[in-house]
Each structure stands twice: as C-alpha cells, then as structure tokens.
Amino acid sequence: MKQLSVDVAVIGGGPAGLAAALSARAEGAAKVMIIERNHELGGILQQCIHHGFGLHRFKAELTGPEYAQRFINEVGNTDIETLLETMVLEITPDRKIYAVNSEHGMMEISAKAIVLAMGCRERTRGALQIPGTRPAGVFSAGTAQRYANIEGYTPGKRAVILGSGDIGLIMARRFTLEGAKVEAVVEILPYAAGLTRNVVQCLQDFGIPLYLKSTVIDIHGKDRVEAVTIAEVDDNWNPIPGTERVIECDTLLLSVGLIPENELSVHAGVKLDPVTNGAYVNEHLMTTVPGIFACGNVLHVHDLVDNVSKEAERAGMYAGRFAMGTLSQPEKWVKVVPGENVRYVVPHEISLTEPVEFFLRVQRPAEDVVVDVAGLRTIKERSVRPSEMLNIKLTPEQLQNFTGDTFVIAVKERKEAEIQ
Amino acid sequence: MREKKTLTVDVAIVGGGIIGTAVARELSKYQVNVLVVEKEAEVGWGTTKANSGIVHAGFHEEPGTLKAKYCFPGNQMYPKLCEELDVCFKQNGILMVARTDEEWEIVQKYYQRGKDRGVPVELLNPEQALALEPALNPEIKGALHAPNGGAVMPFELAAALMENALQNGAQLLTDAPVVAAGLEGDKKILETEGYRIEAKVVINAAGLFADDLARMFGDDYFSIKPRKGEEYLFDLDTKDLVTRTIFPVPTKVSKGILVIPTAEGNLMIGPTGDNIDDKEDLKTTRYGFSRILEGARSLVPGINPRKIIAQFAGVRAASDRGDFIVELSPNIPGLIHLAGMESPGLTAAPAIAVDAVKLVEEAGLKLVPKEDFEPRRKPMVRFRSLSHEERERLIQENPLYGRIICRCESVTEGEIVDAIHRGARTLDGIKFRARAGAGRCQGGFCQPLVMAIIARELGIPLEEVTKRGRGSEPVLYHAKELLTGGDAQ
Numbered sequence: 001m002k003q004l005s006v007d008v009a010v011i012g013g014g015p016a017g018l019a020a021a022l023s024a025r026a027e028g029a030a031k032v033m034i035i036e037r038n039h040e041l042g043g044i045l046q047q048c049i050h051h052g053f054g055l056h057r058f059k060a061e062l063t064g065p066e067y068a069q070r071f072i073n074e075v076g077n078t079d080i081e082t083l084l085e086t087m088v089l090e091i092t093p094d095r096k097i098y099a100v101n102s103e104h105g106m107m108e109i110s111a112k113a114i115v116l117a118m119g120c121r122e123r124t125r126g127a128l129q130i131p132g133t134r135p136a137g138v139f140s141a142g143t144a145q146r147y148a149n150i151e152g153y154t155p156g157k158r159a160v161i162l163g164s165g166d167i168g169l170i171m172a173r174r175f176t177l178e179g180a181k182v183e184a185v186v187e188i189l190p191y192a193a194g195l196t197r198n199v200v201q202c203l204q205d206f207g208i209p210l211y212l213k214s215t216v217i218d219i220h221g222k223d224r225v226e227a228v229t230i231a232e233v234d235d236n237w238n239p240i241p242g243t244e245r246v247i248e249c250d251t252l253l254l255s256v257g258l259i260p261e262n263e264l265s266v267h268a269g270v271k272l273d274p275v276t277n278g279a280y281v282n283e284h285l286m287t288t289v290p291g292i293f294a295c296g297n298v299l300h301v302h303d304l305v306d307n308v309s310k311e312a313e314r315a316g317m318y319a320g321r322f323a324m325g326t327l328s329q330p331e332k333w334v335k336v337v338p339g340e341n342v343r344y345v346v347p348h349e350i351s352l353t354e355p356v357e358f359f360l361r362v363q364r365p366a367e368d369v370v371v372d373v374a375g376l377r378t379i380k381e382r383s384v385r386p387s388e389m390l391n392i393k394l395t396p397e398q399l400q401n402f403t404g405d406t407f408v409i410a411v412k413e414r415k416e417a418e419i420q
Numbered sequence: 421m422r423e424k425k426t427l428t429v430d431v432a433i434v435g436g437g438i439i440g441t442a443v444a445r446e447l448s449k450y451q452v453n454v455l456v457v458e459k460e461a462e463v464g465w466g467t468t469k470a471n472s473g474i475v476h477a478g479f480h481e482e483p484g485t486l487k488a489k490y491c492f493p494g495n496q497m498y499p500k501l502c503e504e505l506d507v508c509f510k511q512n513g514i515l516m517v518a519r520t521d522e523e524w525e526i527v528q529k530y531y532q533r534g535k536d537r538g539v540p541v542e543l544l545n546p547e548q549a550l551a552l553e554p555a556l557n558p559e560i561k562g563a564l565h566a567p568n569g570g571a572v573m574p575f576e577l578a579a580a581l582m583e584n585a586l587q588n589g590a591q592l593l594t595d596a597p598v599v600a601a602g603l604e605g606d607k608k609i610l611e612t613e614g615y616r617i618e619a620k621v622v623i624n625a626a627g628l629f630a631d632d633l634a635r636m637f638g639d640d641y642f643s644i645k646p647r648k649g650e651e652y653l654f655d656l657d658t659k660d661l662v663t664r665t666i667f668p669v670p671t672k673v674s675k676g677i678l679v680i681p682t683a684e685g686n687l688m689i690g691p692t693g694d695n696i697d698d699k700e701d702l703k704t705t706r707y708g709f710s711r712i713l714e715g716a717r718s719l720v721p722g723i724n725p726r727k728i729i730a731q732f733a734g735v736r737a738a739s740d741r742g743d744f745i746v747e748l749s750p751n752i753p754g755l756i757h758l759a760g761m762e763s764p765g766l767t768a769a770p771a772i773a774v775d776a777v778k779l780v781e782e783a784g785l786k787l788v789p790k791e792d793f794e795p796r797r798k799p800m801v802r803f804r805s806l807s808h809e810e811r812e813r814l815i816q817e818n819p820l821y822g823r824i825i826c827r828c829e830s831v832t833e834g835e836i837v838d839a840i841h842r843g844a845r846t847l848d849g850i851k852f853r854a855r856a857g858a859g860r861c862q863g864g865f866c867q868p869l870v871m872a873i874i875a876r877e878l879g880i881p882l883e884e885v886t887k888r889g890r891g892s893e894p895v896l897y898h899a900k901e902l903l904t905g906g907d908a909q
Contacts, residue, residue: 001808001809001812037824037827085823087824087827087830089824089830098808100811100815100822100824101822101823102815102819102820102822102823103819103822104822105811105812105815105816105822106808106811106812106815108808121860121861121864121865122861122864124729124730124860124861124862124864125862126653126728126729126730126731126862127726127728127729129652129704129706129709129725129728129731131703131704131705131706131708131709132703132704133702133703134702134732135887135892136886136887136888136892136893136894137894139894140861140864142864143863143864143865143867143868146868147868147894147895148899150868151868151872151882151895152898152899153882153883153895153896153897153898153899154895154896154897154898154899154900154901154902155894155895155896155897156896156897157896157897157902178899178900178902178903179900179901179902179903180902217706218703222700222702222891223887223888223889223890223891223892224891224892224893239706250896263657263828266657
C-alpha cells in the first residue's frame with residue numbers, strides 16, 4: 001500500500017475544501033493535499049449552472065462553475081496537491097486516511113491535520129416514507145440537476161416538486177427552461193424552505209404554483225410515475241381528508257432537506273450535533289477529535305456558498321496552525337447554547353479570547369426581532385427565517401465582558417426584548 | 421407480426437423466482453434440457469425480491485403441513501448451498517418473544533413443536549433474552565431461541581441459483597410473460613411474445629400468477645390469494661441494534677411484525693399481511709407504516725424511524741389451501757405445480773427443489789446425473805468486505821476495482837461491470853446484485869454513474885437504460901428536446 005504523509009489533508013474538493021486548502025497553505029502549512037472523489041475539483045457547484053453565487057465575496061453574480069473556477073485557479077497557482085477520482089474509505093482518530101483510486105490503488109495518508117469538507121447529501125423518499133408505488137421518475141432534485149446540467153438529459157416533461165428547498169426551486173426553473181412543465185411545488189411548512197429570492201425568481205417569475213401546508217401522500221404508476229396525490233396537512237403534518245388532489249405527471253422531484261455526510265467523521269470518533277447532523281466544533285472549527293477540523297456543508301448546511309468559503313478559510317487556517325504546532329489552546333472553553341427561537345449555533349464552544357464568527361438559524365420565521373448575543377451585543381433584524389442563516393461576528397473586546405458558564409444566543413421579539 | 425421462434429426442451433419452468441431458480445439449479449445436476457421462462461427483465465423480481473430474507477428455523481409450522489415438511493430440511497440445506505454459490509448467509513438465530521403471560525404460554529407450545537422436529541430450540545427467561553439482545557423490550561416475559569435461524573438476500577440467492585444453473589447448461593428467457601399455454605398431444609406448449617416453447621414437462625413456479633398459468637392449461641383446482649406485506653429498511657448505521665431476528669407470537673394469518681437484521685446488515689421492520697385483490701399492488705401506505713412501527717417498537721422500543729432509508733412492498737402468493745402446493749396436476753399430465761409459496765417458501769425452496777426433481781421423474785422423464793456438474797459459481801468480489809491488502813491486490817489486477825461508484829456502500833466499478841456480465845441489465849438489477857444504490861442516499865449520487873456504465877457495457881444509449889425493464893427508463897429526453905418539439909416516447 002502506498003504511504004504518504006502530509007501536513008494538512010482536505011477531504012473533498014468542493015467550495016469548502018478548496019478554500020480550506022488555500023488558507024492552510026497561506027497560513028504556512030508546507031504540504032497540503034486535497035482528496036476529491038470526482039474527476040474534477042469544484043464539487044456540487046459544477047452542476048449549479050445558474051447564477052447568483054459570489055454576491056458577497058466577489059460582488060458579482062457568478063454561476064456555480066465560475067465561482068468554483070476562481071478557487072480552482074488559485075489552487076493551480078500553488079503547490080497544493082490534488083488527488084482526483086479518489087475515494088476516502090476510512091479516517092482514523094490518529095489521522096490516518098485510507099483512500100483508493102485506480103491509479104495508485106490503496107493509499108495510507110498520514111496527516112498532521114485533517115479538514116473534513118465532504119459536503120452533504122439529499123434526503124430521500126425513503127427517509128420521508130412517502131407512500132405509493134416505486135416507479136422510475138422519482139428523483140432527488142440534485143440528481144435531476146445533474147442529469148440536466150452535466151449529463152444533458154431532461155428526466156421528464158411534467159413534474160411535481162415536493163419541498164421548497166433551494167435546489168427544488170432552482171430545478172423548477174431549470175425544468176421550465178428545458179420545456180418541461182412544472183405543475184406544482186408542494187411544501188409541508190407554512191412558508192417556503194428556500195431563499196426568498198429563489199421563490200421569486202424561480203417560481204413567481206414563471207407562474208409556478210407553490211402549495212404551502214401540503215404534501216405528497218401517494219405516488220401512482222407501476223413502471224414510470226403517472227401521477228401524485230397531494231393533500232393539505234394539519235399542524236401535525238397529517239393529511240386533511242377531503243383536500244386530496246391528483247396531479248398527473250411523469251416526474252417527482254424531492255427537495256426535502258440536506259444531510260451532512262459524516263459517516264467518515266463518525267468512524268474517526270467525531271461527535272455530532274443531533275440538530276445540525278454535523279460535528280461539534282470549537283471556534284477553531286476543530287471537532288472533538290484533536291487535529292480534525294470541519295467546514296462547509298459537512299459541518300452544517302449553508303444556504304450561501306460565500307459563507308462556506310469564509311467558514312472554510314477559518315478551518316483551513318486553524319488546521320494549518322495545528323499542523324505546524326502553533327495553534328494556541330485557550331485556558332477554558334465556554335459552551336454556546338441556542339436560546340429562544342434559535343435552532344442551532346456553530347461553533348459550539350468559544351474561548352472568549354479570539355474573534356469569533358457565529359452562524360445560526362432560527363426555528364421559525366419572525367418579524368421585528370432582536371438577536372441577543374449573551375447580553376454582549378444586540379442586533380436588530382426586520383425579518384428572520386429558518387432558510388436564511390444569520391451571521392454574527394464578535395471581537396475579543398466585546399467578548400471579554402462575558403461572565404458565566406453558558407453563552408446563550410437568542411432571537412427575541414423586539415417588544416419583549418425592550419421590556420427586559 | 422414476426423414468426424415466433426420455437427424452443428424444444430425437456431422441462432420448462434415458468435417463473436424465475438426463488439422456487440423456479442432453485443428447481444432449475446437442482447435439475448441442472450441431471451442430463452436434462454431445462455428452460456426458465458421469466459416475465460421480468462431479471463430473475464427474482466416478483467415475490468422473491470420483497471421477501472424478508474429470513475431463513476426460518478422450522479418451529480413455526482403447523483404439524484402435517486407441507487410448510488412443516490419442507491421448512492426445517494430447507495433450513496439445514498442453507499449453509500452448504502450459500503457456501504457453494506458464494507451468497508451472503510448469516511446464521512444469526514431467531515428469538516420469538518412473549519410480551520404477555522398469555523403469549524408466554526403460546527411460546528412454550530412452539531418450543532415443544534420445535535423440539536418434536538429436532539429444531540435446536542431453547543426457552544429463555546427475560547434476563548437471558550435481554551442478555552442476548554439488550555435492545556429488547558424490558559417488559560418481555562420470555563423468549564424462544566432458535567440459533568439455526570438465518571438471513572440471506574433473496575434476490576441475490578435467486579440470481580446465484582440461476583447463474584449456477586446456466587453454468588450447468590440450463591437456459592433462461594427473460595422479459596417473456598407467458599401469454600398462452602396448452603397441450604398438443606404429449607407436448608405442453610407455452611407461448612410468449614417471441615417464442616413458442618414445446619416441453620415434455622412444465623413446472624409451474626409462476627408465483628402470484630400460478631393459478632393464471634394453471635388456468636391456461638385448463639387446470640383450475642386451486643387459486644392464489646395475494647397478500648401484501650410492506651417492509652421498511654434502515655440505514656446501515658443501525659446494524660448493531662439487534663443481532664437476531666425478533667418475532668412476536670404469530671397471529672392467525674402471519675408470523676407478525678418482525679425486527680429483521682438483514683444478511684447485509686441493514687435493519688428492517690415488517691411485514692404487514694393484508695389480503696388484496698390486485699396481484700401487482702406494490703404500494704406502501706401510511707397505515708401500513710404506522711402498524712409496522714407500532715409492532716416493531718413493541719419488541720424493540722429503541723427503533724428510530726428517522727433512520728429509515730427505503731420502503732417497499734411485496735405480495736405473497738398464498739394459495740387457497742393455506743399451504744404449499746407441491747404436486748403433479750391431477751388433471752394435466754406432465755404439469756407440476758409448485759405454488760402457494762408464502763412464508764416459509766424461501767427457506768423451503770432448496771428442499772422443495774429436491775422433491776421437484778422426483779416429480780419430474782414421476783412425470784416420466786428419466787434423469788441421469790451429470791458427472792461434470794459444477795456446484796460453485798465464480799466467486800463474487802465484495803470490495804467493502806475486503807482487507808486493505810486484498811483490495812490492493814485486486815486493484816493491481818483490475819483497476820476498475822479502484823474506482824468507487826457507490827459511496828454509501830463502497831461499491832466499485834469492477835463489481836458493477838461484473839454484475840452486468842453475470843446478467844444484470846437494469847438499475848434495480850445492479851442494486852440487488854452489487855448494492856450500488858442500496859445505501860442511505862438511495863442512488864442519489866451514483867445513479868447517473870451506474871446508468872452510464874450499463875449503457876457502455878450493453879452498448880445502448882443512456883435513455884434506454886431502465887430501472888427495472890421496459891417502461892421504467894429514468895431519463896426520457898435529451899436536453900432541449902422538449903423545446904424543439906421532439907418527443908422521445
């Protein structure tokens with residue numbers, strides 16, 4: 001078996017992996033390697049041919065491949081090694097990576113630090129237990145996107161989309177532009193799960209109906225999808241009798257959530273947050289296994305790639321320092337706890353001595369709120385939605401005023417906050 | 421209409437399910453000309469596909485039934501059969517659990533029944549049972565343990581039996597539903613869309629459609645009563661919850677809702693047992709799911725439905741006798757019925773196949789054993805269960821084993837190509853044989869890659885690749901085709 005050793009090994013060459021590798025190298029780690037399963041770098045961005053990437057980072061509206069290419073070019077200008085068409089099979093707690101490809105066979109790669117950047121996968125029909133037959137024509141939205149944008153096929157000509165996640169919304173537009181008819185987008189929640197701009201640009205602009213508080217309760221067709229039955233649901237998500245409606249279609253796309261792909265991480269001993277399905281991390285984005293860091297959608301599912309890049313740069317920087325032995329350890333870690341109307345916060349632990357950037361999501365939409373950051377800072381927001389991640393930075397100066405054991409971040413209604 | 425080709429054989433087996441393939445393999449030990457006629461694109465796709473995969477211990481069956489006659493002997497044949505065919509077989513044992521004092525009485529009856537048949541059964545008190553299976557409901561009153569129970573992948577076994585039969589000279593017709601049948605003198609005639617088959621003996625292993633086939637011959641003394649079962653399959657990461665297959669005390673119509681560690685390791689719960697009218701009703705339902713979850717949790721409370729990755733339904737081909745039918749037709753000479761195969765049909769199949777050979781002789785064919793029968797099929801490569809060193813050697817021999825296609829189950833391109841060379845033609849065929857697409861993402865990532873490999877190996881365009889035979893093509897149009905008014909259908 002081929003033996004290799006590196007300073008920083010980055011698992012995954014999508015936007016998170018690219019940014020992490022670049023920043024680890026820039027921080028001074030000498031030997032940085034990206035291990036990528038696909039035949040090219042860029043990850044899922046390569047099939048996201050729509051525009052809208054990079055508004056924050058590059059102040060430009062790029063397509064997914066364009067956004068990725070900027071990073072791929074930068075990597076090309078460095079001595080970062082890339083192993084393509086290479087699958088990581090196992091990561092050990094002492095940071096050995098077992099990987100395989102056709103050219104080198106099995107490889108054992110010893111890394112001083114590892115950055116997990118494997119991204120996420122789509123929730124499936126099976127995970128939702130959608131009743132009905134099991135014909136061809138049921139796709140997760142991302143798979144349909146790959147057929148459309150990489151393979152050059154349109155899976156069907158009449159589609160219903162279950163779930164209003166961003167990929168589903170994007171695919172509603174994509175199918176329409178390919179000449180297919182999107183009969184409906186069906187969402188079980190009382191609000192769209194994707195970004196507002198995608199609801200406007202992908203559905204409203206094309207006259208595609210969005211049915212809220214509704215779901216697919218039956219799939220018809222023996223060999224190929226012939227129709228689906230949709231129905232309205234009550235507050236417990238149970239279908240309301242009498243509201244059933246059959247929609248003829250040949251394709252059902254599912255955009256019902258993304259799950260960080262942490263099977264390798266768990267094997268390495270990394271502890272996961274049951275809410276994010278990603279690793280528990282401290283402000284260095286280091287997991288519970290020393291020297292293993294995580295960023296991007298494998299850590300928690302993001303809605304903007306710009307945030308992925310930013311988060312990954314920090315993970316890469318700290319991984320670089322860890323590899324070089326220069327990552328300082330604080331005297332103690334303070335736990336970060338989600339408070340009122342906060343579903344999760346990343347990172348999970350902070351030192352109070354370094355600048356920190358929090359990513360968080362609310363549990364439910366709310367208007368006119370105040371984000372209360374452990375009493376240290378309050379930020380007014382006109383509107384918050386679960387689909388739109390909040391991003392809060394604190395400086396060590398702001399943090400030094402904190403006393404206590406748990407660092408609670410809450411999103412309160414403004415009136416309530418003002419009374420307190 | 422084009423002229424039908426005529427095939428003349430000694431024995432035609434209608435149905436390539438577990439019974440048909442087991443009989444084909446058993447007959448291929450003799451100097452006899454055997455043809456399996458299967459309506460689907462691949463074998464093992466009817467009732468067999470959705471079978472729970474349990475190799476029953478042999479203590480359940482009512483004394484005096486054919487189920488009792490064949491179950492335990494079939495169970496005893498499994499280890500050798502699976503070893504010869506290189507099929508995953510796990511002798512993980514069976515626990516029948518009593519949740520109430522009344523159930524404990526019943527469990528003891530099954531214990532006696534097992535004892536009488538020589539099944540290695542033992543009674544466990546709650547502490548002993550919980551020591552074996554800590555995830556069991558702590559309220560149980562006791563359990564029956566049968567260590568000879570096991571698990572296989574039913575479609576894998578059917579494919580392996582067929583492959584080995586083919587190696588030994590049997591023939592297979594797929595995509596060939598029998599549309600007409602009858603007698604011409606001593607000959608039995610089967611008509612498919614493309615073939616006229618003349619056989620000395622016909623074995624009716626047509627499962628759900630066994631009564632329809634019998635009727636085509638003018639034989640209508642039994643009927644099939646379809647009974648649907650839904651099953652729910654869990655992520656591989658739940659594989660350590662229980663080791664043994666957990667049964668409740670049976671109901672009047674079925675063995676009840678079980679907790680099943682499958683041969684490949686995924687946990688599965690089910691099945692329901694609902695009488696239905698439509699033999700092809702493979703729908704899963706909300707009602708079915710809620711009953712299964714409740715039943716499974718009464719045995720193993722820690723079952724987490726969030727870990728479910730797939731669901732499916734199958735239809736049992738139960739007969740109106742409530743028992744297997746293994747006999748020469750009393751009405752049509754040379755027609756053998758192997759029908760009414762509900763549980764424990766899978767377990768019984770190897771034993772039934774042995775008796776089917778006797779029935780073929782009774783029907784008048786003289787069977788001479790082959791001297792060169794090869795009981796082993798070419799060994800399977802299962803990349804995921806190899807050591808790093810074995811993987812290294814394998815990739816050196818064939819670099820296709822270095823390219824992982826299905827990331828969830830670590831299935832390589834080499835295994836997919838091998839499955840195609842062994843007879844897989846479809847995405848489901850690849851999934852059943854090589855497990856690509858059987859994991860937690862359910863083919864979300866690998867389906868386009870597997871499609872491309874099938875297209876390449878079979879030399880067909882991508883849009884002709886199917887999920888499970890004609891009419892189930894996943895991609896229907898080329899990009900922009902719908903804009904230019906084209907229509908691929």
